[in-house]
Amino acid sequence: MSDSYNVVGIGNAIVDVITTAEDAFLETHGMAKGSMTLVDETRAEALYTAMGNTTMTSGGSAGNTIAGIASLGGRTAYIGKVHDDVLGTAFRHDITAVGATFRTPPTTSGPTTARCLIFVTPDAQRTMHTYLGACVTLGPADVDAELVAAAQVTYLEGYLYDEPHAKEAFHKAADIAHAAGRKVALSLSDAFCVNRHRDAFLALVDHHVDIVFANESEIEALFETDRIETATERIRAMTDLAAITRDARGSIVVSADSVIEVPSVHVEHVVDTTGAGDLYAAGFLYALTTGASHRACAELGSAAAADIIAHVGARPQSPLARLLASV
């Protein structure tokens, strides 16, 4: 079997529309700070009208991770659904421009390309409102068996579980990956998302996933505990490997053999935390699929996350391969 790809990602293909906002703005519009809220197109349009000056750039959690791995020098592919419109064209351009294979056909009717309206507050926290648009049409037929079988790791974005056919797509991808002797990774994405799909996530993690990415609140939400030690032990019993991110406090890598704590990389001026988790996963998976130790995986994850939070937007602005010399 040939290792054509380090990682193939499956996720919501989204264009981020980013603005800065004061905390008072979030309160006025009834937004839960730091969360990701799903909205319909009407609400998305209303919020867009209320937004200040915007920057548009391709996003989507798994898309950001795949772009990050490609930027580090990894071979990647992406599966996700855009519409054949201006934003869909921009999404396709951006992910292929960094070298990822992206051959999921766009939709030509129905909802437009997904947008995520992101409000960055002065503390660099991001609050997101997502209109899923064309993403909801992703189904098992879009899982490209050849890509999945050719990738060392198939990376699934938890957010995708908000879509009707995602579960089938996930199971199909996991089955293909395992049949080819590959690994399956899952990002829990968001604590609210975990709450919406807890039972399904638990079953998925227990039976179909080898590597879990989560932040503290997500892993605690999964196991309905407020003790990180409890969550760590529970996830350790369920999967081969888990990486739990804790913002500035670094990350914990949990495996059968060990529990390793790795510090974060200091950032002088944090501008926008959007994509921090996605880029941590990028650094981690690039290192993992090039044979690095668990500690080195977490270190490269931290370095990639540090890079992304120093500027607005969740995709690297310059090649991340320069980080490889520093870790």
Place this chain on the structure above:
Amino acid sequence: MSDSYNVVGIGNAIVDVITTAEDAFLETHGMAKGSMTLVDETRAEALYTAMGNTTMTSGGSAGNTIAGIASLGGRTAYIGKVHDDVLGTAFRHDITAVGATFRTPPTTSGPTTARCLIFVTPDAQRTMHTYLGACVTLGPADVDAELVAAAQVTYLEGYLYDEPHAKEAFHKAADIAHAAGRKVALSLSDAFCVNRHRDAFLALVDHHVDIVFANESEIEALFETDRIETATERIRAMTDLAAITRDARGSIVVSADSVIEVPSVHVEHVVDTTGAGDLYAAGFLYALTTGASHRACAELGSAAAADIIAHVGARPQSPLARLLASV
């Protein structure tokens, strides 16, 4: 006469498509570093395909200046031509979101909204390729007499001279402004642009413009000299007021009474110089139209320019009004 607006700007309504690139990329594609090159849609599409990961944000020289003045707290209006498409909608959103009045009707047939493909090299220099699209349809009929008469300063973007009807539009705007006892400002925009339209610019500056913004190479191109002292004396004889920017060396404010040199504001890490001149003009004109001294105008111009070059993109990412306390 009521001062409804500090400044009304007339310019090319453009969406910037920004990426980072190595110097070798510019060489491979035959690009003149630091310049603005006009391209047709076919060439724009080919360059877009060759670009890395992109960020899209509203731009256009006068648009950036107007957004900057609005961000400082000034009352502004903008005249420019977009198409009724996704990028046109984004441009309209962004400039009105900061509070500017923008009522130029969009085109509904013909070319699409203009794009400027911007390549930012590791030295933070920007190299631009512009597809003017719908901008070329701007003409004298779009000059809103009511807006122009109600603005203390009408600000004209030199780049607009690349369009067929711009000269007529400029003259109409200048005549309306002067008849209402207002001032007319012109940005020379780009040395290549000055070379393309030197005679027309000289006549315009000599007879219709009160305030000139230029960088060193633009003002030297206008007077076909390589001595800044010569250019300074020539412009002094032609206009009431000129501000000449010199990158990190600060700016020179030239008037009948005095020639003042004002230092730049130090920026620790310059990321992208796109919009530096536009935001200098924003700070300068906001200060000028609120009664500040020429020195204070240049100081606020330098502070606004320093803000914009510390991040990617030529529009403020957070309100510039905070700068008012520092100068």
